[in-house]
Amino acid sequence: MPSPNPGSLAWLLRHDVRLGWRDxxxxxxxxxxxxxxxxxxxxxxxxxxAVWGLADEVGTLAADPATRxxxxxxxxxxxxxxxxxxxAQTLNGATKLLYARGDLDLLLSSPASPxxxxxARAAAVALGAFTSAAxxxxxxxxxxxLAGHGRLLALYPTLAGGALLAAALGLxxxxxxxxxxxxxxxxLAAQVLATFVGAxxxxxxQLRRLLPGLLPQAGPAPGGWAEAAMLLPVRAGLxxxxxxxxxxxxxxxxxxxxxxxxxxxxxxxxxxxxxxAGPAPRSGTSRGRGGAFPSGPLPALRRKEWRLxxxxxxxxSQVLLQILYMTPLIALLWSGSGDxxxxxxxxxxxVTFQVSSSLTWLGLSGEDAPDLLASCPAPAPALxxxxxxxxxxxxxxxxxLPLAWLAWTSPAVAAATxxxxxxxxxxxxxxxxxxxxxGRRSSxxxxxxxxxxxxxxxxxxxxLFGVAAALAAFGSLWTLAPLALVxxxxxxxxxxxTRVPA
Amino acid sequence: xxxxxxALALRGLRKGFGPGRPAVxxxxxxxxxxxxxxxxxxxxxxxxxxxxxVAGLLRPDAGHIAIHGIDAVADSRAAKSITAWLPDDxxxxxxxxxxxxxxxxxxxxxxxxxxxxxxxxxxxxxxxLADHRDQRCEGFSRxxxxxxxxxxxxxxxxxxxxxxxPLTGLDAGAARTxxxxxxxxxxxxxxxxxxxxxxxxxxxxxxxxxxxxxxxLAAEGTVAELQAAGGGSLEEAFLSLTGSDRDGA
Numbered sequence: 001m002p003s004p005n006p007g008s009l010a011w012l013l014r015h016d017v018r019l020g021w022r023d024x025x026x027x028x029x030x031x032x033x034x035x036x037x038x039x040x041x042x043x044x045x046x047x048x049x050a051v052w053g054l055a056d057e058v059g060t061l062a063a064d065p066a067t068r069x070x071x072x073x074x075x076x077x078x079x080x081x082x083x084x085x086x087x088a089q090t091l092n093g094a095t096k097l098l099y100a101r102g103d104l105d106l107l108l109s110s111p112a113s114p115x116x117x118x119x120a121r122a123a124a125v126a127l128g129a130f131t132s133a134a135x136x137x138x139x140x141x142x143x144x145x146l147a148g149h150g151r152l153l154a155l156y157p158t159l160a161g162g163a164l165l166a167a168a169l170g171l172x173x174x175x176x177x178x179x180x181x182x183x184x185x186x187x188l189a190a191q192v193l194a195t196f197v198g199a200x201x202x203x204x205x206q207l208r209r210l211l212p213g214l215l216p217q218a219g220p221a222p223g224g225w226a227e228a229a230m231l232l233p234v235r236a237g238l239x240x241x242x243x244x245x246x247x248x249x250x251x252x253x254x255x256x257x258x259x260x261x262x263x264x265x266x267x268x269x270x271x272x273x274x275x276x277a278g279p280a281p282r283s284g285t286s287r288g289r290g291g292a293f294p295s296g297p298l299p300a301l302r303r304k305e306w307r308l309x310x311x312x313x314x315x316x317s318q319v320l321l322q323i324l325y326m327t328p329l330i331a332l333l334w335s336g337s338g339d340x341x342x343x344x345x346x347x348x349x350x351v352t353f354q355v356s357s358s359l360t361w362l363g364l365s366g367e368d369a370p371d372l373l374a375s376c377p378a379p380a381p382a383l384x385x386x387x388x389x390x391x392x393x394x395x396x397x398x399x400x401l402p403l404a405w406l407a408w409t410s411p412a413v414a415a416a417t418x419x420x421x422x423x424x425x426x427x428x429x430x431x432x433x434x435x436x437x438x439g440r441r442s443s444x445x446x447x448x449x450x451x452x453x454x455x456x457x458x459x460x461x462x463x464l465f466g467v468a469a470a471l472a473a474f475g476s477l478w479t480l481a482p483l484a485l486v487x488x489x490x491x492x493x494x495x496x497x498t499r500v501p502a
Numbered sequence: 503x504x505x506x507x508x509a510l511a512l513r514g515l516r517k518g519f520g521p522g523r524p525a526v527x528x529x530x531x532x533x534x535x536x537x538x539x540x541x542x543x544x545x546x547x548x549x550x551x552x553x554x555x556v557a558g559l560l561r562p563d564a565g566h567i568a569i570h571g572i573d574a575v576a577d578s579r580a581a582k583s584i585t586a587w588l589p590d591d592x593x594x595x596x597x598x599x600x601x602x603x604x605x606x607x608x609x610x611x612x613x614x615x616x617x618x619x620x621x622x623x624x625x626x627x628x629x630x631l632a633d634h635r636d637q638r639c640e641g642f643s644r645x646x647x648x649x650x651x652x653x654x655x656x657x658x659x660x661x662x663x664x665x666x667x668p669l670t671g672l673d674a675g676a677a678r679t680x681x682x683x684x685x686x687x688x689x690x691x692x693x694x695x696x697x698x699x700x701x702x703x704x705x706x707x708x709x710x711x712x713x714x715x716x717x718x719l720a721a722e723g724t725v726a727e728l729q730a731a732g733g734g735s736l737e738e739a740f741l742s743l744t745g746s747d748r749d750g751a
Contacts, residue, residue, distance in 0.1 A: 368596070369592075372654070
């Protein structure tokens with residue numbers, strides 16, 4: 001294959017794709033290219049197998065949506081979900097583009113055209129969003145096509161059009177935030193917005209279940225142009241040629257306009273973001289807040305950890321969002337069982353594990369002044385203990401209210417949940433001590449970039465703790481089964497040589 | 503008796519990072535108490551590795567480190583309690599203010615809060631940071647961060663102060679202030695050991711100079727002694743003793 005001309009859009013895009021692929025590979029440690037390729041193929045195969053049973057039904061349902069209104073009832077939320085997820089991803093991608101500039105200084109100081117550089121990078125953001133969504137969406141298209149419903153292959157270009165549109169909106173949204181709240185706050189605002197956009201759809205769906213009178217129910221769309229606009233990606237995905245052309249053309253046009261018109265503004269913002277590290281703003285002052293640090297390494301360390309957590313809006317927002325993400329599960333369990341204890345117990349277990357995992361990373365691996373602590377007159381194990389105590393107190397503070405409520409209504413469930421939560425905290429600390437990747441506190445959001453395996457393990461453990469607590473709330477002895485699996489999983493991850501972060 | 507105990511005594515110190523020649527290879531060094539000692543050497547000579555071992559950040563593969571007579575490996579807690587370490591790129595907590603950072607460092611070294619606060623305020627005033635004492639460090643320039651970190655190293659009044667390239671990133675005025683403060687530390691009885699690539703700094707400030715080459719002490723003495731050994735200026739002595747003149751550096 002001929003190599004694209006240096007400096008061309010294709011050449012720059014290839015550069016970005018190569019960097020993205022190497023970043024992805026780095027998350028799997030020493031796994032070789034062939035093994036990683038095999039793993040990716042296996043995951044793709046599993047995704048296809050998972051939807052195979054539904055392929056014919058989906059294809060039949062989609063064959064004539066005009067006579068099958070339930071098809072739209074299913075496809076519309078699915079399309080909304082996928083598009084919002086892609087928008088969340090492009091908002092994140094555009095924020096990284098602005099702040100984690102990487103080689104942008106080099107590229108923008110080269111003779112390459114800045115709009116072309118930023119166009120390539122924006123295309124890489126769109127490609128990232130497309131790839132993430134493709135893993136879940138395209139197996140449906142493939143399986144349906146194999147089952148004789150080839151029209152659903154239209155999902156490929158529909159998804160591409162959606163990714164381009166999401167990239168355009170992501171760029172515009174991030175730039176708008178940059179202008180409205182300024183370079184210092186835009187990063188946090190965009191990341192929080194991205195998380196809310198990603199979670200918002202699920203939360204709205206659950207609120208509709210819980211509060212049927214408050215929010216409009218799914219059903220016929222508002223009518224007129226709004227209905228046509230909402231149904232456009234659905235019709236495109238189901239193979240309507242006109243809709244497909246309009247959707248993909250619209251996405252491409254939006255992307256081209258955004259890259260062309262916003263490119264210069266983006267280049268300026270990149271430099272402004274770099275220059276945002278000037279003197280601290282007045283809002284960054286903290287006269288007399290929090291009191292003096294006590295004498296003694298451990299009390300001083302605990303207070304330092306609490307103060308840093310409380311002052312980091314990004315960490316606070318992430319912790320709150322972890323709780324927010326639990327809302328759908330709580331709502332589902334509550335409405336399904338009618339027993340609030342059955343909803344609260346898994347929530348406490350999962351939140352404890354997730355929050356303590358995040359905060360333990362901050363404490364043990366995200367230490368900003370490791371040399372200072374290593375040179376202070378306190379043994380390293382004592383310092384680690386102080387940090388774990390600080391994290392434990394914060395986590396306990398977060399789950400104290402639901403735990404107290406459980407203790408009031410069903411003490412046995414509260415006791416079992418507390419025990420599971422304590423195991424969760426211990427597992428989080430253990431994994432962090434074994435596998436925590438040291439990094440700057442500011443890289444909290446990207447702490448899993450170095451190890452995708454650990455991200456998956458944390459996800460699996462969250463599920464296991466949630467299941468264990470739910471079974472405990474039922475009073476079932478089977479609660480020991482997921483806990484045993486937790487033990488096996490953690491033991492399997494024991495390193496040959498224990499590595500303790502400084 | 504106490505007066506004869508050196509501030510730092512290294513015997514046969516050795517540290518390697520994987521196969522190949524160790525970074526520090528059997529280093530013997532004695533720094534008298536109350537000295538202003540400059541450790542010089544070309545890049546990769548083992549200066550920072552040596553100081554990180556003295557500060558208790560790295561464990562030596564072999565050898566002995568004594569800080570004011572305390573075995574720094576066997577009783578690291580006691581040794582650390584009288585030592586301060588300032589790395590060349592000090593990292594602070596962005597969300598703490600300088601006064602809070604110094605309070606935290608005071609807490610780590612078990613300095614009573616009132617005393618830590620008084621010392622912190624005096625140091626910030628001296629370093630020209632009094633106006634920034636309640637601003638979080640996140641927007642500070644490198645030079646300002648360097649000054650806050652230096653204040654942190656001094657707030658618990660260490661007897662041995664170890665500094666790795668302490669003047670990096672400082673403007674001329676700040677560098678002058680820092681040099682004056684370090685001179686005062688020595689005058690008050692503390693020992694200062696620093697590394698620097700600026701030979702003029704060593705020449706003007708240091709009472710004794712050690713030159714390290716390939717993890718070993720190549721030469722040691724006063725400026726005059728080294729100049730005599732090198733046959734001219736300190737620069738010529740440094741270049742001939744480290745072999746840098748043969749590299750065309």
